[in-house]
Amino acid sequence: MKYLITLLLFIFSFQFNLSQNQTIESNLEGLVLEIGDSFTPESFVRTSDGTQRDCQAIIYYNKKGVFNVGGSIVQDPSTGKIIANEPGEHEVVAVCVDSRNNGNRLSQTFLVTVKFTKTKSILLDIENETFTGNYIPYSYSTITENGLKRNDLIVNVTSSSPEIINVESNNLLKASNKGEANITFEVDGVKMTKKVKVKNNPVSSLNIRISETSIRTGDVVNIETKMYDKKGKKIEGLAPVFSFHGESFDGSNSASGLIKNNKFVADVAGLYTVNASFGNITSSTKIKVTDRDVKKNIVQLGIGSVFDKPSSDAWFFEGVDGKDYGVSGTFFDGLAYFWDISDPKNIKKIDSIKVDARIVNDVKVSKDSKICVITREGASNRKNGLIILDVSNPSDVKILSEYTDGLTGGVHNIFIDNNHVYALNAFGNPSKFEVINIEDPKNPKGVGVFELELGSAIHDIWIEDGIAYTSNWKDGLYIVDIGNGIAGGSPSNPVAIANYKYKTGANHAAFPFKSKSTGKFYVVLGDEIFPDGVDFFSSNETTGFLHFVDFSDLKNPKEVARFEVPGYGSHNFWVEDDVVYAAMYNGGVRVIDVSGELLGDLYKQGREIAAFKTGSPNGFIPNSTMTWGAQYFKGNIFYSDLNAGIGALKLLDSKPDNSKSMQFTTDKSLDLLFGAKNLIELFEYLESPPIE
């Protein structure tokens, strides 16, 4: 047996030697290129005995992948040359394909460094003159010899007269005395000098005034300043710098807030000091901030349970007969449910429709309450599209027609507006929405299409006043004229008006609203993010927040505020009378006061009126709240929950009473649990542990 083992080991070791101890050597090793350079790689195989051989075929690629083609470092297939496009360290993989490798992979990764070409010039933006006591703002970038702009180099800044303009730490320039100084910026051996004149600070006094001195958290105050010279003459055209500090009324909390563009908002109740300064002249004012105090009790009126499968979107409407109804979609077997919600305490399932689909993701009802459109994904014939229903009698819903043209990939979301259905083809390239005329709902007709750029995504759509608001993940929000007339758009000719992208890149839903209290026009944009991935059959974490973007000037949107509850992301939401009703997945339904001007972090400002977790102990995933959507309807808040079906909530006028919430327990429960008549007896009991 010993010999047999020896023999086998010999055979295996021989095979091992054949497959191992081969490496690829290449002139790519340690290669340093400059942007724009091209290089012909030469590689060969070195075996363990030191001999070298060529490879039958060798393939090079950038480890970052095909999306970086043209962006960093690539190989020109026609010449075989490596071309350096972007600076940095790039991993180039060489794979040797050769029958002599005995079927084993032979590859090597080489680090190729690509450098910028030398700096040729500096682009500098600095004021020519300033006043004593001010810091001098400036910005710069550099241009390389081959014309590329860089913002990553740190300049060395020197002053010809430090007593006039001093270079402080972090290259900050402080104007100290009247005079002129040459400021020199040097980078990569290239210098640029700028003469800056410092004048005496003309400001002798500064008055600060705020619109209100006693406000609530979240209230935005405007700050006004007036500056005067020695003679008391008002100085125009100068902008002071603002700052604030404060002390919270709650000793364990820190005062915080935001000051931006002459506006101040506080997050926490306390006494705040707002400062305005110009040079060494400063003026301050005090603001007393009290709690916003908008909290209200919220109660669940009733539920329409769907526990055997996940639920998706829901829509609630007044039917043709004057009674109130709802429709909700589901996952897994193509069902949509119809509900009588006339009595929210007694929600009744009154009908259902089953279509050839795995997911009915979205449901919408026309304004006249006669037509309902439901989406299809996972149809057996892969045509998917949408189904048009007659809901004149929601207890006896009838299928009128289906529409699949251009929507075979599955429709994820829809909207009905003015006899047209706007249906998203979310998974195509280009991503698009199709416009379908349903004047004759039995014979729907495609009349238009709106396409995004190649590689863009589209996920949701909402329409208001002839304008479509599409949510597009990384591509942010698109605002499209589909009949408003602002850009000459129509259903058959949708015209994009504006696009707003933001950093989180997870725009899932959008809801436009005009603030009743300020007249400003906002669009709320919600993120959908699952930071830890997803498990369909257990609870999931979500993150992200609601972005409030001021679209009063469509061409110049400004993100002004956010509503972020740590640990909870957003899904769908609704705005009515300056109140947002947000479905925040595992965070439940959140009711948010968005009255007045919006600035900063709305959650920190105590603008949350109420929160309710919509999960059910009997849910598809028990006790797992996953609120999908919320809709304010006839004084109540209706919602759908992925794990629990639909339900109705009521916001009460009463405020939550937390005065008893910190009591340890009742005497009755103490007796029951510990055999102690009161807390003193319990403590005595705890001090004398039982003897074993």
Add this chain to the structure above:
Amino acid sequence: MKIKFEKLIKSEYFRFILAFGIIKKVIIILLILSPHLTFSQSYYLYVASESEDTVSLLKFDKNQIEEIERISVGTFPTEIEGPHGITVDPNGKYWYLSLAHGNPFGKLIKYSTKTNKVVDETTLGLFPASMQISTITGFLYCVNFNLHGTMAPSNVSVVDPETMTEITKITTGSMPHGSRISPDGLYQYSVAMMSGELFEIDALGLKVNRVLDLENKMMKNKKMSHKMMDMDKKMDNMKMNKDKMKSMQNMKHSMVKPTWVIPHPNLKLAYIAGNGSNEIIEVDLENWEVSDRFKTGKGPYNLEISPNGELLIGTIKSEGKTAIWGLKDKKLLSLLKNTTSISHGIAISSDSKYAFISSEGIGGEPGIVDVISLETFKLISSVEVGKQAGGIAFWKKEI
């Protein structure tokens, strides 16, 4: 002499001869008994369920097939990401899954067969579908079906599974669906469903080698259907740039609608499922021409050839059936009804004894995998899996 003999029997050489002799006898005895010994054999395979975002690991013990693990795949709980194509690498250590839906691009996910946990992932093109790894290059070639897009040329993504890097995209036809690698690993074959073409990609050169129009000359002259005319009319109404319009005008609407191609394991032939023309098309790969066509039931979809090269198995999707042809004479040997509707994918055991057929079902129906004996042509066992069972891949046979 006696001393010499004692020396001999004590020598290493004698012991070696003795050991070798004993082993030889044992081997001979085992060989004689082998037909009478019953070895417990199990076959393992993976199947993807497109409408449930799950992959099932199945075990078949020659009598019964069972689901031994159901693996959740995808990222979003509120959206179905559509696991479509699935393949196991030649050494059996990893399985790869294409997720069709993305924002907008799909993904390739690499899983360990040991743990069925994700190892790595990379982004591919639009609606990545079928794929396979070349034994010669070690690269994975995956077609980007682009089911939901306009009828423009799509591509094949080439991925290095070691680094999970998509190293290039090779442009092919409109809606490339079925794809397989040649037995020698040197070529990847794919069929473009809407442009009706067979593409041969040089697996080493990473470029298209040859393209074959699969349309039957007789069919080409047929008038366009009303449906197609409607489609063209609708296209006229669409807002498109000139380049895209031009590209679409150049794309034809195939009558053949090829959905699958499988090269023969030993011969220079490939077989193609003409899903639209209800036929199997045989292509002579040497002369690069159609060498035969034979009719099938309605909607042939996927095809596989038994590793011994004797049988061609095809799913007849629209009829919910599986067809088995003998490749010697291209005669239909059997046509079996699958357990549920919408027959989809095929995996064949490495010993050419069994075919595993995935069927999608409709709506809330579960997907089902049927096992068909390739010796008796009988359905042996079935198992329910997730909804819309599609991509299926044989992993291993274990004794």
